[in-house]
Amino acid sequence: MDEILLTIDGKEVAANEGMTILEAAQKIGIYIPTLCHHELLEPYGACRLCMVEIENRGRIQYVASCLYPVENNLVVRTRSEKVDKIRKMILELLLAHAPDSRDLKELAEEYGADRNRFDREASFCVHCGLCVRYCAEVKQKFAVGFVDRGTRREISFVPKIAAEECWKCKECFPLCPTEALQAAYVYVQDITAKSPFKLVL
Amino acid sequence: MDNATIDQIIDKHHGEASSLIQILLEIQGQNHWLPKEALERISERLEVPFTRIQHIATFYKAFSLVPKGRHEVHICMGTACHVRGAQRVLETVEDLTGIKPGETDLDLKYSLEIVNCLGCCALGPVMEIDGTVHGNMTPATTRDALKKYE
Amino acid sequence: MALLNSLEELDKLKQELLSRKDPNKPCISICAGAGCIASGAGEVIAAFEAEIKKQGLSARVETKGTGCPGYCQRGPVVVIYPEEICYLQVKPEDVPEIIEETIKGKKIVERLVYIDPDTEEKATLESEIPFYKYQERLNLSNNIKIDPKSLDDYLAIGGYSALAKVLFQMTPEQVIDEIKKSNLRGRGGAGFPAGIKWEGSRNAPETTKYVIVNADEGDPGAFMDRALLEGNPHSILEGLAIGAYAIGAQEGYIYVRQEYPLAVENIGIAIEKATEYGFLGENILGSGFNFKVMVHQGAGAFVCGESTALMTALEGRAGEPRPKYIRSNIRGLWEKPTVLNNVETWANVPMIINKGADWFTQIGTDGSKGTKIFALVGKINNTGLVEVPMGMPIRDIIYKIGGGIPGGKKFKAVQTGGPSGGCLPENLLDLPVGFDELVQAGSMMGSGGMIVMDEDTCMVDVARYFLNFLTDESCGKCVPCREGIRQMLKILTDITEGKGKEGDIELLEEIAEVTGTAALCALGKSAPNPVLSTLKYFREEYEAHIREKRCPALSCKDLIAFYIDPDLCRACMACLRKCPAGAIVGAKKQIHVVEQEKCTKCGTCFEVCRFDAVKKISGEPVPPPLPEEERTLTRKGKE
Numbered sequence: 001m002d003e004i005l006l007t008i009d010g011k012e013v014a015a016n017e018g019m020t021i022l023e024a025a026q027k028i029g030i031y032i033p034t035l036c037h038h039e040l041l042e043p044y045g046a047c048r049l050c051m052v053e054i055e056n057r058g059r060i061q062y063v064a065s066c067l068y069p070v071e072n073n074l075v076v077r078t079r080s081e082k083v084d085k086i087r088k089m090i091l092e093l094l095l096a097h098a099p100d101s102r103d104l105k106e107l108a109e110e111y112g113a114d115r116n117r118f119d120r121e122a123s124f125c126v127h128c129g130l131c132v133r134y135c136a137e138v139k140q141k142f143a144v145g146f147v148d149r150g151t152r153r154e155i156s157f158v159p160k161i162a163a164e165e166c167w168k169c170k171e172c173f174p175l176c177p178t179e180a181l182q183a184a185y186v187y188v189q190d191i192t193a194k195s196p197f198k199l200v201l
Numbered sequence: 202m203d204n205a206t207i208d209q210i211i212d213k214h215h216g217e218a219s220s221l222i223q224i225l226l227e228i229q230g231q232n233h234w235l236p237k238e239a240l241e242r243i244s245e246r247l248e249v250p251f252t253r254i255q256h257i258a259t260f261y262k263a264f265s266l267v268p269k270g271r272h273e274v275h276i277c278m279g280t281a282c283h284v285r286g287a288q289r290v291l292e293t294v295e296d297l298t299g300i301k302p303g304e305t306d307l308d309l310k311y312s313l314e315i316v317n318c319l320g321c322c323a324l325g326p327v328m329e330i331d332g333t334v335h336g337n338m339t340p341a342t343t344r345d346a347l348k349k350y351e
Numbered sequence: 352m353a354l355l356n357s358l359e360e361l362d363k364l365k366q367e368l369l370s371r372k373d374p375n376k377p378c379i380s381i382c383a384g385a386g387c388i389a390s391g392a393g394e395v396i397a398a399f400e401a402e403i404k405k406q407g408l409s410a411r412v413e414t415k416g417t418g419c420p421g422y423c424q425r426g427p428v429v430v431i432y433p434e435e436i437c438y439l440q441v442k443p444e445d446v447p448e449i450i451e452e453t454i455k456g457k458k459i460v461e462r463l464v465y466i467d468p469d470t471e472e473k474a475t476l477e478s479e480i481p482f483y484k485y486q487e488r489l490n491l492s493n494n495i496k497i498d499p500k501s502l503d504d505y506l507a508i509g510g511y512s513a514l515a516k517v518l519f520q521m522t523p524e525q526v527i528d529e530i531k532k533s534n535l536r537g538r539g540g541a542g543f544p545a546g547i548k549w550e551g552s553r554n555a556p557e558t559t560k561y562v563i564v565n566a567d568e569g570d571p572g573a574f575m576d577r578a579l580l581e582g583n584p585h586s587i588l589e590g591l592a593i594g595a596y597a598i599g600a601q602e603g604y605i606y607v608r609q610e611y612p613l614a615v616e617n618i619g620i621a622i623e624k625a626t627e628y629g630f631l632g633e634n635i636l637g638s639g640f641n642f643k644v645m646v647h648q649g650a651g652a653f654v655c656g657e658s659t660a661l662m663t664a665l666e667g668r669a670g671e672p673r674p675k676y677i678r679s680n681i682r683g684l685w686e687k688p689t690v691l692n693n694v695e696t697w698a699n700v701p702m703i704i705n706k707g708a709d710w711f712t713q714i715g716t717d718g719s720k721g722t723k724i725f726a727l728v729g730k731i732n733n734t735g736l737v738e739v740p741m742g743m744p745i746r747d748i749i750y751k752i753g754g755g756i757p758g759g760k761k762f763k764a765v766q767t768g769g770p771s772g773g774c775l776p777e778n779l780l781d782l783p784v785g786f787d788e789l790v791q792a793g794s795m796m797g798s799g800g801m802i803v804m805d806e807d808t809c810m811v812d813v814a815r816y817f818l819n820f821l822t823d824e825s826c827g828k829c830v831p832c833r834e835g836i837r838q839m840l841k842i843l844t845d846i847t848e849g850k851g852k853e854g855d856i857e858l859l860e861e862i863a864e865v866t867g868t869a870a871l872c873a874l875g876k877s878a879p880n881p882v883l884s885t886l887k888y889f890r891e892e893y894e895a896h897i898r899e900k901r902c903p904a905l906s907c908k909d910l911i912a913f914y915i916d917p918d919l920c921r922a923c924m925a926c927l928r929k930c931p932a933g934a935i936v937g938a939k940k941q942i943h944v945v946e947q948e949k950c951t952k953c954g955t956c957f958e959v960c961r962f963d964a965v966k967k968i969s970g971e972p973v974p975p976p977l978p979e980e981e982r983t984l985t986r987k988g989k990e
Contacts, residue, residue: 045674046829048869062868068676089865093834118838145252147259151837153827158251221667222650226609253668260669262651263609280572280766280802281728283816289953316610317820320385320574322728323423323735334389340931340953
């Protein structure tokens, strides 16, 4: 496979074709923050925290590094005024939902995000989809999925499957960046008899 | 809706998972809502995870997971109707029926939905009841039109 | 109908159809589009059929329910051929007179023709009516001429000759060159050049490829695709088949929203008929080219108009846009090269093939060629579908074709591009319509909605309206879109409710910048546009809401009040009787007063008052009512 040469934060990197910017950065030890990314799972591109600035033939663009494939002569900047502005805003938007998440609070410090910028609307879930995707892609149990759309989007367990599978697995719990899943699961067990659609966190 | 009818619809689409939305639309069309049992049957027959079906059934506006009222009231919230006062029409219907968009009243008389452009902008604001378009609505004419449906 | 197996057989059939057609036979075309049906066209069609039968004219007169010719404002529209006499706002009771006078007597029914509101001049023919006169209806003009359910009608106006031409006289590369040369740009939104998109798919190494018609027309206030699908479905199929031949696809999909049942029906019939005749299916016209078309109904999600979300939906999933940075003409439906174009784009293809790219490029501006159909709606005298050459100034569309603003009101803004577009103010009215021109002004072409707003429309409320639409229609997957829209909507709602505070505008701009840059798909990236364009051109309206708690358009409910001017009130009881909230006190000869606590601000009193006594105010205190003992109306002496 052909090697691809690009520059990340001023350092030359040799990457393989098909690699993403995030992978190439990790290879040389450059850290890019992520929330919805997991090496066992298909790239998802939902949290947009890993946005970076790229320059190609003089054109500047902002792309999700977990998805953007490496290209020859690409110049990547993992931090810039605008990148930081994006990350700060994303963190502030998410902190309204999960104000006590350790991951979010740590990142907030780094990017100067104000956790009280927006009114609290504590739903705890930040829709990173790690539980949903891990359950589907790795465990292939499909015990938890998304329901609805837009601002009403939520995650929802299928009680029938959850009652059978979840108690012996629980592998998605540690993945949750807001540590909310465990509470959700207990709640789900309580309401197993009810409609699967209403429920959730 | 019994399993035989559901199977018939699934067979018509050759049991293909890619036809999932078309199958759900057909069941919605015949039954006016999607009972959980029907969704479970489809999940089994198409070998599609239930999570995917519940995402689809809640993602698309055409589907309802609860029974609908006898009269389906659609208020057009297209931009043309909006600038001509559709909000007032909606508020009048909400006041009179006691339900919000997406809801059905306890007597199963009305289901209220907002829709985005019915394509009769010349008549805006527009209200559609059971497929019949009522045009140039004001709060007063909305009240009169709604009264005619029992 | 026997399958057509060669070019010769097609020519023979066309000859036959033309020879069978008597050009002097009267034909009554009645628009059966959604707007006219809502105005009663169904009853008019039934009345014509009954009257013709009653008079025993069935053999001599033809009637047709057709697609939409565009003039919804004056529907139901009836056009009588061969003279092309156009009657407007026809009612069932007019039918016997039309048959008697026009069909039998060859005379005009004067009261049903167009009368110019200014000059009172009459216009008998379609082409003389100002609404039509300034248009260039390359696509829409056929709608009233053909029965959309009849393939013979389409053949009679030259249908499928472009498909025959490409199959027998052109290589796929030549077709792509012609489309590239025409500079046909996508009519669905961003205006990407179709030829370049096609070429990418043509050159992709995979052998299985797809073509798709995007008929998920979701912009609120746009219905041009619906009119084409309902009125002339074969033109879209023909364009699609040409595209399939050019890129090397053997399967195509039509993704049409289920909210358009007539479009679903007509396109279904068209596919059936075209397959029966041999314009679709195996070995088309004996050329060796195979192509089949399937209809997929959209289940109601605006985001599925985004091309990758549409493909996800076609695969039977919730319509979330694909996050990958790879163009769908290289890897699209089922990971195969896929060309997706909008209805209007496909409909332009047969014309370009028939008349040539050189003809097409004569119409329009440097960057935008051909015509564009707009849905001209809102506060406008002539609501309807209009097709104009690219480059026409917006002012001409609104005033010459649209007839201006009703009720002597002042123009405020025109919104184009749907929820991804923006609002343009009066000083941009001379802007020529074109893809690049609109983007530069902070809006976009979109699918062609053109919503006219007058002085009564609040621009903050318009921004709030679109954001509210998008909160519901976003797929909810990525944070900048889902959460950014949620917070922007919250701020806008606060402002319209009088709870706006200093710093809100700056915060809106900051969220808008992040959402516009970081969102996953085009829906999210363009979601801030309604906010940004209204802030750009109508910032003072935002400031009035925030600082003075005043809505300059007198529209935001929480910032306005109604009161009755005691000097003008004639105590006529009209408003008192009509008030749905029982908020008006008074009696005959007792000056009426609005009880502010009870008033729901529905505006009914304002509308019914014949004496201009009901006043709408904002940003100022409501004048105290007259003391009760002073409310008796003293009749003024005769003048």
